[in-house]
Amino acid sequence: MLTPEHLHALHNLPLAAKRAAEGLLHGAHASRRRGAGLEFSQYRPYQPGDDLRRLDWRLAARSDRYYLRESEVDTSLVVHLVLDATASMNHRDDNGLTKLDYGRLLCAALAYVASQQGDAVALTILHPAGLRHLPPRADARQLPRLYHALETTEATGSFPDAATLAPLTARRQPALTICVSDLYEENGEIERLLTRLRAASGEVLLLQLLARNELEFTFRGAITFEDLETGRTLQLNADQQRRTWQQHLQQWLRDTAQRARTHSFDYYQLSTAEALTSALREFLRRRSLA
Numbered sequence: 001m002l003t004p005e006h007l008h009a010l011h012n013l014p015l016a017a018k019r020a021a022e023g024l025l026h027g028a029h030a031s032r033r034r035g036a037g038l039e040f041s042q043y044r045p046y047q048p049g050d051d052l053r054r055l056d057w058r059l060a061a062r063s064d065r066y067y068l069r070e071s072e073v074d075t076s077l078v079v080h081l082v083l084d085a086t087a088s089m090n091h092r093d094d095n096g097l098t099k100l101d102y103g104r105l106l107c108a109a110l111a112y113v114a115s116q117q118g119d120a121v122a123l124t125i126l127h128p129a130g131l132r133h134l135p136p137r138a139d140a141r142q143l144p145r146l147y148h149a150l151e152t153t154e155a156t157g158s159f160p161d162a163a164t165l166a167p168l169t170a171r172r173q174p175a176l177t178i179c180v181s182d183l184y185e186e187n188g189e190i191e192r193l194l195t196r197l198r199a200a201s202g203e204v205l206l207l208q209l210l211a212r213n214e215l216e217f218t219f220r221g222a223i224t225f226e227d228l229e230t231g232r233t234l235q236l237n238a239d240q241q242r243r244t245w246q247q248h249l250q251q252w253l254r255d256t257a258q259r260a261r262t263h264s265f266d267y268y269q270l271s272t273a274e275a276l277t278s279a280l281r282e283f284l285r286r287r288s289l290a
Helices: 004-009 013-025 057-063 099-116 142-151 162-170 189-201 238-262 277-288
Strands: 032-035 039-045 067-074 078-084 120-126 132-137 175-181 202-210 222-226 233-237 266-271
Touching (some): 004 099, 013 099, 013 277, 078 099, 099 142, 099 202, 099 277, 120 142, 132 142, 175 189, 202 277, 238 266, 266 277
Parallel strands (some): 078 120, 175 202, 202 266
Antiparallel strands (some): 032 067, 039 067, 120 132, 222 233
8 A cells, every 4th residue: 555655756647546546446347237238248038118129039039038138338427526726735744745746646546547447537627717627538548638737737826716617517417526625715615616516417525635734733832824825824832722723623524524414425534644545445436336
C-alpha cells in the first residue's frame, strides 16, 4: 500500500494513478446485466410480452418450445469528477502534501479505475477564473487529457459564482458525480452546487478532504493562521486553543455529514495522510450496484 507522499514523489501522475489503483483492480471485473446485447449468456423460457425478435426460432423448431437468447452487456457509467481548486486547497499537511496534491492523485486514480471498468469519465475543475471542463468520453485519449488538466491546475481564489457554475447543471445527464473538496465555503455555495448536480445527474459521492494537521491540530505555541481565500489572519496560542479548536471542528464535521445525508449524498471524510484505497474501494462498490 503506497502512501500518498510516495505516490506524489514519483512526479508522474499517470504512473502514480496506476500504482494506487492496480491493487484494487486485481480480480475486479466490469459489472454486467442480462439483456439484449452481443455476448451470449443463456436461454430462458419465453414469457408473454417478451420481444419476439429475441426468440431462437431454430431451437423452437427442434424442441417445439420457445426460448429467448439472453446476453450480457456492460453496465457502464458516466463518472463525473469534480475537483475543488480554490485557494484553501493549498493548505499543506505535515507530510508535505497540499490538499490539491492529494486531490490530483485521488482524481487521477479514480479516472484510471473508471476507465479500466469501461466507464466514460468527465472532469470539472472549480476555480474563480472559470470552469475547466472535459466532457465525458471513454476513448483511449481521455486519460491523458484528464492527467494534463490535473497536472496543470493550481489552487487559487474563492469558489466560483452561480453564473460560472450554471453550465454544469444546465444539461441533464445520468452520472455518478464524485466531488473532492475540503468543503470550506462562505454561504453554502458548494452544498447548493451538489444539490443541483444530484437533481441533474443522479448520484453524488462527496469526498471531504482534510489535512491531518487540521484534524489533530498538531501546531505548537504562538501561531498566526491565514485564511488562504480572504487573507484574514488570526493569532492564537495553539496549545491553549487545541481543545476548543477540535471541539468546534468535530461539531462542524458532524453537521456537514448530517447535511450531506439530508441531501442524499454519499459522504466520506478523507485525510491527506491516508492511502487512497478507501475512496477507490468505495467507488468500485458504488459502480458494482449500477
